[in-house]
Amino acid sequence: MNTRLLILAALLAIAPALPAAQLLAGTAKIDITDRSGPVNDPCFAKALVLKSGETTAVLITVDAVAIGEIGRIGNGFMATVREALQKDLGIAPANVIANASHCHGIVRGDTTDLVVQVVKQAAQELVPVKAGVGTGFEKRISENRRLLMKDGSQVDMRRAYSMPRDEDVASLGPIDPQIGLLRLDREDGSPFAILYQFACHPIMNPPSKGCSADYPGFASKVIEEALGGGAMAFFIQGCGGDINPVHYKEVSRPADAEPLGTMLGASVLSAARKIETKSDSVLKITNEVIAIPRAADYESRISAIEAQQAQLLRALRPTNISFKTFLPLLIQQKISPDFPSHYSQSYLRDGKPIEQLDADNLASVEAYLKNIDTMERLTRLNTNLALLKRHLTEAKTSAKPMLDVEVCGLRVGNFKWVTFPGELTVQIGLNIKSLNKDPHAFVSGYTNGYIYYTPTTAQRMNSGYAQEDCDSLVAPEWQKIFETKAIAVLHELAR
Numbered sequence: 237m238n239t240r241l242l243i244l245a246a247l248l249a250i251a252p253a254l255p256a257a258q259l260l261a262g263t264a265k266i267d268i269t270d271r272s273g274p275v276n277d278p279c280f281a282k283a284l285v286l287k288s289g290e291t292t293a294v295l296i297t298v299d300a301v302a303i304g305e306i307g308r309i310g311n312g313f314m315a316t317v318r319e320a321l322q323k324d325l326g327i328a329p330a331n332v333i334a335n336a337s338h339c340h341g342i343v344r345g346d347t348t349d350l351v352v353q354v355v356k357q358a359a360q361e362l363v364p365v366k367a368g369v370g371t372g373f374e375k376r377i378s379e380n381r382r383l384l385m386k387d388g389s390q391v392d393m394r395r396a397y398s399m400p401r402d403e404d405v406a407s408l409g410p411i412d413p414q415i416g417l418l419r420l421d422r423e424d425g426s427p428f429a430i431l432y433q434f435a436c437h438p439i440m441n442p443p444s445k446g447c448s449a450d451y452p453g454f455a456s457k458v459i460e461e462a463l464g465g466g467a468m469a470f471f472i473q474g475c476g477g478d479i480n481p482v483h484y485k486e487v488s489r490p491a492d493a494e495p496l497g498t499m500l501g502a503s504v505l506s507a508a509r510k511i512e513t514k515s516d517s518v519l520k521i522t523n524e525v526i527a528i529p530r531a532a533d534y535e536s537r538i539s540a541i542e543a544q545q546a547q548l549l550r551a552l553r554p555t556n557i558s559f560k561t562f563l564p565l566l567i568q569q570k571i572s573p574d575f576p577s578h579y580s581q582s583y584l585r586d587g588k589p590i591e592q593l594d595a596d597n598l599a600s601v602e603a604y605l606k607n608i609d610t611m612e613r614l615t616r617l618n619t620n621l622a623l624l625k626r627h628l629t630e631a632k633t634s635a636k637p638m639l640d641v642e643v644c645g646l647r648v649g650n651f652k653w654v655t656f657p658g659e660l661t662v663q664i665g666l667n668i669k670s671l672n673k674d675p676h677a678f679v680s681g682y683t684n685g686y687i688y689y690t691p692t693t694a695q696r697m698n699s700g701y702a703q704e705d706c707d708s709l710v711a712p713e714w715q716k717i718f719e720t721k722a723i724a725v726l727h728e729l730a731r
Contacts, residue, residue, distance in 0.1 A: 257289035257517045259648075261365040261420055263429050263468040264357035266350050268298065270308070270342040274446030277453050279341040281351045282470055283358040284429060286648060288519035292327050293646060294355055295431075296334040297470050299449035300343045302686035303336050303657070308343045313351075314684055320352045325359055330523035333644050333655060335472050335683045339438035339450040365420045365428050367516045367649030369676045372415035372507030377451065377496040378436040380409035380662065381480040382695070382702060389700025392478065393485050395442075396619050396703075398612045411435070411479055412662050414669075415504060416472070416678035418651040421513040427467040430459060432504045433653070433678050435474030435662055440481040440493035451481065454497025455504065462505050469504075473682045475665030477658075477689050478704050516649040520729055523645075526721055527638040529711035534628035541621045541701060548610050548617075555603045556596070562604045565597050620706040627688075627709060639709060642684045643718070645725040650676050652729045654722045655683035658690030661704055664715065668722045677726045690714065 265282040269275055279299035286293045296317070301307035303314065318329035334351075344350065381393040383400060384407045391400045416433035438450030449456075452471035459469035481496055557565065568576040575583055576597070577590050644655045652674065660681035668679050681690065689704040693712040698705045 258364050258515070259367060259517045259519060260287040260362040261285065261428060262358040262361040262363065264354045264361065265468060266354040268300070268343045268347045268350055269447055270344050271447075273342065276441055276446040276448040279339070279343055279447065279449045279453070281347065281354055282468060283351070283355040284431070284468075284470060285355065285358040285362065286519055287362055288517045291519050291521065292325075292331060293519060293521045293648075294321065294327060294332045295470065295646070296332070296351055296355065297472065298334065298336050298343070298347070298351070299339050299341050299453060300336050300347070301338055301340050302682065303334050303684060305686040305688070308345060309336075309347055313348050316348050317351055317355070321355055324356065327359075331521050333521075333646060333684060335655065335680060336686070337438055337449065337452045337471055337473050338476065338659070338682050339448065339452060340443070341447045341449050363428070364423050366423065366425075366513035367651065368419045368421070368511040368513035369649055369651040370417045370419065370507055370511040371675060372417055372432070372503050373413050374415055374434065374500055374503040375411065375413035377482055377499055378411050378413075378476075378479050379482045379484070380411055380478055381437075381484070382409040382478050382704070384409065385700060390695065390698045390702055391616065391700050392702035392704065393480060394619075394703060395485075397615045399485060400612070401609060409478060410662060410666065412475065412665055415500075415507060416474070416651075416653070416676075417504065417508055417511060418648055419508050419511045419513055425513075426465050427463040429468045429470065430463070430504065430508050431470045431472055431651075432459075432508075433472040433474050433680060434500060435476040435665060436479045436481060437476050438473075438481075438493070440484065440491050440496055442491050445491075448493065451493040451497035451500060454494045455501035458498055458501030459504055462501075469501075472653075472680055474678065474680050475660035475662050477661040477681060477691065478695070479662050514649075518647060518649055520647040521645065522725060522728060524643050524721075524725070525640050526643055526717065527640055528714040528717050530631060530634065530637050530639050531627070531709055531711050532631075532637070533711075534624050534631060537701075537706075538621065538624050538628065540699075541617050541624070545614060545617055545621075548614050551610050552607055553603045555600045555607070557600045557604055562601060565601050569598060569601060617701060620701040620703065623703065623706040627707070631709075639687060641687060643721050643725060644684060645729050647729040652677040652726055653680065654678075654725045654729075655680045656690070656718060656722070657681070657683060657685035658687045658710070659704070661689070661691045661695060663692050663695075664690070664719065668719055668726075671719070672723050672726050674726060674730065677730075679722060690718070
């Protein structure tokens, strides 16, 4: 060994060990509410900037319906935000992740500029943090909106149309009550930020109440007020494509998201208090564009619905009554099925004419009820047929048989998260978590873009036609492609 190498080896032997990388974090939020109309509660964009060594990751959450395609946030949002952050902060575009809560609040037209501003603010306020991961549980506020029918089909619950008959329903689909949690504390142990992931549509506040962040907004308010000290709560939407707020179709009382958000916030706090944070500098981020097949069966499905429509139209029957006479007759028959038309003495005196009238009226009421059921079936079919026709038109203008989508992975400490731009239905997330067998790995849709609903293969081929089946761009085989990739991403993060 020459003299220079001997000197270098001696210097390395006596040099102090380099300090391990420390996890730094900064947060900021900004009001993005469009206040030109009525406002029930504010919508926010929030930024969490994480840094460990040479790696910087940015998580953006927005109280908005989607990242592009629908709503006020345009399709160029991700490119514009990433370009600005790369130029001004040197952050790699692939290291920027944005998740929409999917609330239906109306955001400002300059939301993109506001998001860039809030990320820059968060990046200027980095402090050392400790990380901890955990899970919570909340089953009281959500329900699967897909009804499994006795004929093998599935019908979904929407405000756009009526529910099917109770006697035709066999069961409900599943929910995912798990809350995924990442807790960040300052070095002195005081709370700094909580990320909580949950799967449910934020659609409990109707538009008549004004702009709203819905239940996630109320949950975050509960969490932040309880933690104090400027700690920030970040809601991350999970696989909520077919999950509604509980009692979403109830008409006996006004819809209200605040009680649901309060319950979720309380459950987050209860679980977060049990998490032990530690100095863990692990920060990994991955970003990969994958190709999934575009749906190619719109025309056959449209034809199938139109055939069902024709069959239902043929099933309509003429009746001697209108709604004006139907309702009183129905009430009479339900109150007194043996003597609906008059008191019993009329039947005892000369029963045959009035009994014949009752039989005729009963037949008319039953026919009218069947017509109502047929009308409701047609309403559901018409609504979903319109979705299929719209996407068929879009597919014809696209020259590509595949959709390019981002699949991102983020690890902070032992918190592991994989994302997708579609509205993932709940079974997708349940499948991935079951196959991955990591209690601290979580799955989200609604991230870094928007490609409408992405249902399971079985849901996609549903003969009953639901919104998730029809408002979709993907072919049935997309599910296996994504689930395989998601598990691979989570395994890579865990290494």
